[in-house]
Amino acid sequence: MLEVKNLTKIYEDGTVALRDVSFQVEDGEFLVIIGLSGSGKSTLLRCINRLVEPTEGEILWDGEDITSADPAQLRKIRRQIGMIFQHFNLVKRLSVTSNVLSGRLGYVNPWSSIIHRFPQRDRETAGKALEKVGIADQAHKRADELSGGQQQRVGIARALMQEPRMILADEPVASLDPVLAHTILGYIERMNQESKIMVLCSLHYLDLVQRYATRVIGLREGRIVYRGTREEIRKMTDEEFKEIYGEEAERISAGRREE
Amino acid sequence: MEPIPEIKIKKKKKRRARPKQGSTPKSIVSAPVAAFLSAIIPGLGQVLATQFSRGLLLMAAFFSSSGLLAWRVYLLAHREPTAMAMFSKALGRRPFFVGLVMGSIFLIWLWNIRDAARQTRPERRGGVGIFVLVVFVFFSLGWQISEINPYKAITDLPQALPPLSRVLWPWKAAFTYRTETVKAHANILIGCEDPLPQQPERGPGEPYLKSDPTCGELSRFDENNNVIKGTVLTIEGGNFEPNSEAQIWWVDSLGNEFRPRQEGQYVSVTTDSEGSFKLELVMPYRLTPPSARGRQIHKVEARQVERVGGPIPAEPLRLTISRMIETIFMGMMATIFGIVLAIPISFLAARNLMSGSFITMGIYYITRTILNIVRSIEPLIWALVAVVWVGLGPFAGIIALTIHSVAALGKLYSEAIENIDRGPIEAIQATGANRIQTIMFAVVPQMISPFVSFSIYRWDINVRMSTVIGLVGGGGIGFILVQYIRLLDYRAAGIAVWFIALTVAILDYVSSEIRSRFV
Ligand SMILES: Nc1ncnc2c1ncn2[C@@H]1O[C@H](COP(=O)(O)OP(=O)(O)OP(=O)(O)O)[C@@H](O)[C@H]1O
């Protein structure tokens, strides 16, 4: 179980990105975070694995306080949290296999890993992970030779390699076309359902939210302004969805985001 | 919802309506006034018609071109007492140049007056055609100032062709042959007192020389400095190299050798197909010192210089190759030193790494400025400095190239660091990787290709530069190239030029090949 208590993030330039955010996520839940651009979704997700240092508040995961973990503990926590990014964040010049294997970095011997040596067992798992996301034939290509959808699959395979207990997905399909969105979210959902992995995912399109979320929180200007269960979100109309997004909602009405 | 004033909300930039075209402020003078002012100071009318850049440009063009013309006129006729006299003298000496430029400036002046009047009207029409004339004026001035002379280039070409052809095809000087001298002699007694001199022994097949007679008198001068010819010797030789030249030498009783002349020419013969020859030789003039009194035996000798073995590289070729190697290594060493020094410096010059505090930002700006200054000074200038510092030779060249490389690479590397993508770094950190793993997985792969490609590129430049850095004493092949040119040894210079061209071409290919593999 993940408990976020009174989380506040103020960036160095004074921007308040999160204001006193509190919520809980049970194991096996698929929590979707919605909110306007700049409402603090990324900041929230990044605070959980401390890519961003929270200013105030606590994040407890099965009772362990992530916010006060020392660097060694933090690495142990991070290796159990897979992260999927909007822009995939693969190491472009490395091969697909190396990118997938990098998911094991928190587990393997650091010295042999820096010369890209991984245990045979990990190499086999990497192959299987790529098979699972359907791009085993691309294993030897360089990451930047793949299409966007393929790159995101590599991102998912990398997260799979971590044998994660939690997935943080920051707009995982925002830079992919709608058809691919379901494929990618399908993989994440499978991980969520088969292995009871907790998923925290930010999304923009109502239909996707309705299809995948088991619970939803809405952010606006760094505050939680909406909490909804699976049933509530299913019943939600476009108009209500827009309400969460506030006055500027018209721009998102077609289910398309304006950047 | 209650307002939360402290929270910054990113607002979309609203597009502000652009000011409409043509709403420049109105002219502050009337058309005639503008024309009048522009007649006195070209461009002034336009400026007062609020067409500032147009007016200032015209002003600058008019005054600088007239100033330059005045300077050239002065140089052409500075002895004349008055300006008018100078001008007419200069016009006489260079009618085409002075007339053309003068006329064009006058046209510009006229046009400018009309333009000033037109610019006061609200529609502000007026072409930019006149600036073609301005460019033409500067072109004519430039032609004269930089002493361009195509006529000379053509008429002097025939003179330049022989040395040029030697530079273009220098290989005659590239190889020599080891030689061996084949010789045979006959002994000649001065004054025919018995007994006649013994002749050297010879084995079968060895070259020989026979003289008839084997004694006689040397040529002498009488009291009136008239030549009294000596005895004529009939000389016969055999077993020499067939069909080649043999030189005739004379060796006096003291062992001094010289080549006798007949009718002003050194005596030499060409052997027949059997290697034999026959010629007549007047015994030469030789002043024998008093100490050599008594029986004197001189020698007449035939010598042939013969090639042995295949061609061997001649001095210029050997020197060129060794200097070329030196050059390539100079470039390589400078590149290595440059890379090693540039890496730490590039961290200081990378904005994203140094944006932490005011102090680090200060260091960033200082480093950037120094790099820019150092880089803008050519390696040749650095070589002059380095020669003063460590003396002539390749080390000075290496110092010069290193200094320049550090600055150039420091800038390129720091830009590569600035362009690094944070995304993969975060992704790797998020897997629980430690610092070293993050660097090896996310940073190094991003850096390696720009580092390699910049370094190879720099090596390429450094080798090119090291071929010319010798011109100012910085060692390498340029050093011998200038020497050869000063000694007018165009073939040797040609060899050096060929090697430079060859090396640069190979290097070009190799470096682009390596870079394309890495990028
Ligand atoms: N590194 C940073 N430094 C300063 N301010 C930041 C930083 N990162 C984000 N912010 C600010 O924090 C606020 C929340 O940003 P965040 O990226 O979390 O929004 P988001 O909901 O993920 O938006 P989007 O949908 O556009 O990704 C924004 O106002 C943003 O400008």
Ligand SMILES: [Mg+2]
């Ligand atoms: Mg975001």
